[in-house]
Amino acid sequence: MNAAVEKTEKSARGALLHDNLGINESGHLTIAGADTVELAKQYGTPLMVMDEARIRRNMRIYRTAMERSFGKGSYPLYASKAFSCKYIYRIAKEEGMGVDVVSSGELYTAVNAGFDASNAFLHGNNKTDADIVYAIECGIGHIVVDNMVELDRIDEIAGARGVVQPILLRLTPGIDPHTHAAITTGKVDSKFGIAIETGQADDAVAYTLGKQNVRLDGFHCHIGSQIFDVTPFCDAARLMIKYIVSAREKFGYEADILNLGGGFGVRYIESQPELDYADFIERIAGFIRAEVKNSGIKMPRVLMEPGRSIVADSCLTLYTVGGTKVIPGFKSYVSIDGGMPDNPRYALYESDYTVKLASRMRDGDDFVCTVAGRCCESGDLIQENVPIPTPRRGDILAVLVTGAYNYSMASNYNRIPRPAVAAVSENGSVHTVIRRETFDDLVHLDV
Numbered sequence: 001m002n003a004a005v006e007k008t009e010k011s012a013r014g015a016l017l018h019d020n021l022g023i024n025e026s027g028h029l030t031i032a033g034a035d036t037v038e039l040a041k042q043y044g045t046p047l048m049v050m051d052e053a054r055i056r057r058n059m060r061i062y063r064t065a066m067e068r069s070f071g072k073g074s075y076p077l078y079a080s081k082a083f084s085c086k087y088i089y090r091i092a093k094e095e096g097m098g099v100d101v102v103s104s105g106e107l108y109t110a111v112n113a114g115f116d117a118s119n120a121f122l123h124g125n126n127k128t129d130a131d132i133v134y135a136i137e138c139g140i141g142h143i144v145v146d147n148m149v150e151l152d153r154i155d156e157i158a159g160a161r162g163v164v165q166p167i168l169l170r171l172t173p174g175i176d177p178h179t180h181a182a183i184t185t186g187k188v189d190s191k192f193g194i195a196i197e198t199g200q201a202d203d204a205v206a207y208t209l210g211k212q213n214v215r216l217d218g219f220h221c222h223i224g225s226q227i228f229d230v231t232p233f234c235d236a237a238r239l240m241i242k243y244i245v246s247a248r249e250k251f252g253y254e255a256d257i258l259n260l261g262g263g264f265g266v267r268y269i270e271s272q273p274e275l276d277y278a279d280f281i282e283r284i285a286g287f288i289r290a291e292v293k294n295s296g297i298k299m300p301r302v303l304m305e306p307g308r309s310i311v312a313d314s315c316l317t318l319y320t321v322g323g324t325k326v327i328p329g330f331k332s333y334v335s336i337d338g339g340m341p342d343n344p345r346y347a348l349y350e351s352d353y354t355v356k357l358a359s360r361m362r363d364g365d366d367f368v369c370t371v372a373g374r375c376c377e378s379g380d381l382i383q384e385n386v387p388i389p390t391p392r393r394g395d396i397l398a399v400l401v402t403g404a405y406n407y408s409m410a411s412n413y414n415r416i417p418r419p420a421v422a423a424v425s426e427n428g429s430v431h432t433v434i435r436r437e438t439f440d441d442l443v444h445l446d447v
């Protein structure tokens, strides 16, 4: 390969965001070495393709870094709302991850996949009685309590079964990490958790310590998602440690667990950085060690709940191009055979995505267009102002970095079957992880 070609190859790969993506000799996009155009032919589209080695790598980065930086007993929980299916819970189990679940449905899926409920944490701002009963009967490790109405029910339900249920209290430290408003959760004015600032956290701790059938193991916070800066995490940690100190002074209660939630950013577009999560964890740990030392409390076990940064960059979505529409003086559109039913994130948050014409990666990007889904909804777009080669009907279009909050948010709007999910395993073989929905599946619940 001569220097000029090598340079072009390198910048083309750079534009592919992550090193598990590439271009093969046919000019096709590859993921984990697998030809995406071949996979689209084999499985049909829309198709989500996951790189299993990448998922495992991401989990190992967190596990290793957390134990090294925070010490033994500190570990990551995979926030499974990012992508929840039996396959991912099996991998989480094999990789020694805890998980967090936000509903009985997620817990059921985990348990059904052989995941031990004692390594799971149950979240949610409105756990129903049925959720609480099911979780306790499964032997859930911890329930992260959102409010005192819920705590009363947990105490009663555990008591009726002769169980002392370990819990954490979810607190809002009052942090706004300046991401999109809909994915910011750590502010005082939030539907999640109990505010420190208003004094309600103190009331909650006092109330909880008076309960017979729950055991308070510590505190939880989660400040938001897609955060690229370590500062908001250190700010949250500082406020939480300050709170641990004050709870010790006021109630003689010392927290064993500090759960800092999830939220590390992922590179979706070229202008975003690819974060070094191990380095982030060490920087937060260094900060926490110093704060703990100054305050005289014992070092808590630290938990984190990465979701997006475990699965997002392990996956891409493949579509078949249908029509192309050029509206002179306005925009151009390319329509695909999926859209908001498999990826509602642009419609919800105007999320960034990188789009590639997977079947012709070496052709010039001469067509700037809006990628439109097939639903009867003007807002059904995947991305706007995307440069790709002028697409032809039948080309394969890829949307990169779709592993998190895509399939898990999928719907059947317009009675469009949800896509298949395939995984490239570490030995390069490909297998189905979730089969494509059929028309029979669509009418399955209709009476």
Ligand SMILES: *Cc1c(COP(=O)(O)O)cnc(C)c1O
Pocket (backbone or CB within 6 Å): 079, 081, 082, 100, 123, 222, 224, 225, 226, 261, 262, 263, 264, 305, 306, 307, 308, 309, 404
């Ligand atoms: C969504 C969520 C997470 C995961 O956030 P990511 O940004 O995907 O890492 C973790 N903890 C809680 C409580 C959440 O709601």
